[in-house]
Amino acid sequence: MSSIQEITNLFAALALNLKASENEEIDNSIHLSISKLNQSINLSYHSRTRVLDTALSLMCFTSPQVFDSMIEYSVKTVVSVLSSSINCKAIRCGEEAVLLIGCLISSHDVVELVETCGDILGKLKARIICESLLYAVVKVAVSASSFRHVKELRPVLDVRPGAGRTLDLSKLLCYVPKEMTVKKGEIPLRLMFWYLDPLVLKNDVTQILQESIRRPFICLFTELCQRIEWRSTILSLAFSPLMFIETRSLLHNWFLLTGLASLLEFQIKLVSLVLDIISRPMRWGILADVSSMLPFSHAYFPHSLQFLKILTGPLTSGGLLQLVHNISNSQFRAERCSPNQAATKSSLVDHKSMWAIAMNFPDWFHISSVVLFLNKSSGDSFGSTFISGAAFAQDTEEAEPLCSAAARYIAWILNPIGKSHQDVLAQNLVKMAGNFTSKQYGLAKTTNPKKLKRPKIYHGVHGKEYDCQIIQLWINDFRDMYSKHIYNTVNSSIEGKSAPCAKLGLDMLFRRISLGILIGCSDNVNEEGWEILLHYAATGIILQLTNTQDTGLRPKQKSQGMEVSVAWNENSDLKEVEKGAILVFYLTDVVENMSVPLTDSEESESDFICRVKSKATKYLLKCVNRLLNLNVHEDYALMLQDLHKRLIRWSYQGKAVFQGSKDVDDTIETISKILSSL
Structure with a gap:
């Protein structure tokens, strides 16, 4: 039994049983119910076997129980027939042979099958058998082929007209269970829906994004781990490297078009969780026999495998130097091998690029920002282990100093196209960080030589903290560098298909460099300075200062010993x-x-x-x-x-x-x- 007509007849019989179950009164005679069951079980309506009638009557089965059994076994029969239609076998005829893989039901007939199943599932309501029937039908739909075989055993494309009918999964989607259970040898149901219609995957991803944007304070990592439906989406992506790659590509392209931080955050959390699932599946409730079937990480990132190993490794100075070395080699090969400059620029920012992969691991960007301001900090032991590790990593003459490597990595993230622009930006980053950590920044900004003898004007009361006025001056220069060396150069260097990258959220990424000050020099900045830096990093707005104490001094004398506060x-x-x-x-x-x-x-x-x-x-x-x-x-x-x-x-x-x-x-x-x- 494999034709669509025979399967449709089974569904029709099931529908009749469901209708009879709904219309039959509870107080009807048991004899009538059992007679109907006896007729459905026996091959011939003229069977004279009456033993079953008598046995069920003596056991006091009620009419609803009889009909429930009829429905249950009818569904099991349909599921068995659908499952048996999926096979893999070789058919031989003389010297010729054809390998049949997939389902004996054609994709044309699957449309009718799905429509029929949708009607039946609505009548089954909340019955447990509903899920098994849904799984069997969706599996047949996934396995259905557009080819059929004639007597000569040659595959022929099934070109029968579909009369404008397409596969509509909307009736079935509402019956997909929110919680995903993975069994050995079974494909997750949600994953099969994605294969049938990629728009289902897009809608699942969009729903998560819409809620994360609508609720700015939601802890996305926690929700993805604990919310049943979102967790099922992440687990399904972990079981399909192909769907994971498609999702990453979708999110990456959206980020290039919009520059939204929420898109980047979701992509980062998605990558982190999928890598955690394949490395620690038991923690996610995946049984050992199923977890052994999960692919390795390179299946999810088929490009730049060595680069991925460094990114997923521990945050070390040696790892940072290796990242910069790999980036330089990749840029050299791209410029040398590709005569098409537009294609080269496009490949540097697409979802397969090293840059796209690195954007999913922001800790390297932040550790680089810390290194810029850490190497000349106050001299305590904080960060000394990380910096000293660079000495062991620099085993070649080409290895760069750690601070320079950190600046180059940041410059590459901010401007992935154009090595000359990256060099200029890296030099300016090192210069700006050096100006801040040298503690002479405030003195260098003054135009009055007499004030060089009074560093207290520019430093806090402890002589160690940076005054908030210095923070303001530094941020202004820092923002000017952004306008000069990043925004204009990126927009002028991007052409063709990579034009959407001009809308990238470079402003947000650039402002977050200043977080390196707060992490690496947290003790050197007072509370007002923290407010100014945090607000600038968050919004791009520089808060102003107001006087909180009137010392009675003349205007020229108020700067010394003046107490200020941040004005919101x-x-x-x-x-x-x-x-x-x-x-x-x-x-x-x-x-x-x-x-x-x-x-x-x-x-x-x-x-x-x-x-x-x-x-x-x-x-x-x-x-x-x-x-x-x-x-x-x-x-x-x-x-x-x-x-x-x-x-x-x-x-x-x-x-x-x-x-x-x-x-x-x-x-x-x-x-x-x-x-x-x-």
């Missing part, structure tokens, strides 16, 4: 303060990831995280308090719930007790009271 714009909108709070959460996650390579013990790791949290607390609470006052969000209650969860998680990162932890606890309590009153 009273008209700050919701998006501005949202970005500020989100950046603090993001920075803490980055610091948590870097705590191992930059510290030498578990205790110093926790202290490192708490040090950053203590400095960022004042700015974070300012943002949160403004959010509580700006009750203009469409989903205000939902936003507060997400913010509440993020604040609780943030308060426990590193250590629960740190400078300012009481203020954070009070804010969490305030949000709890607001939520309870809504």
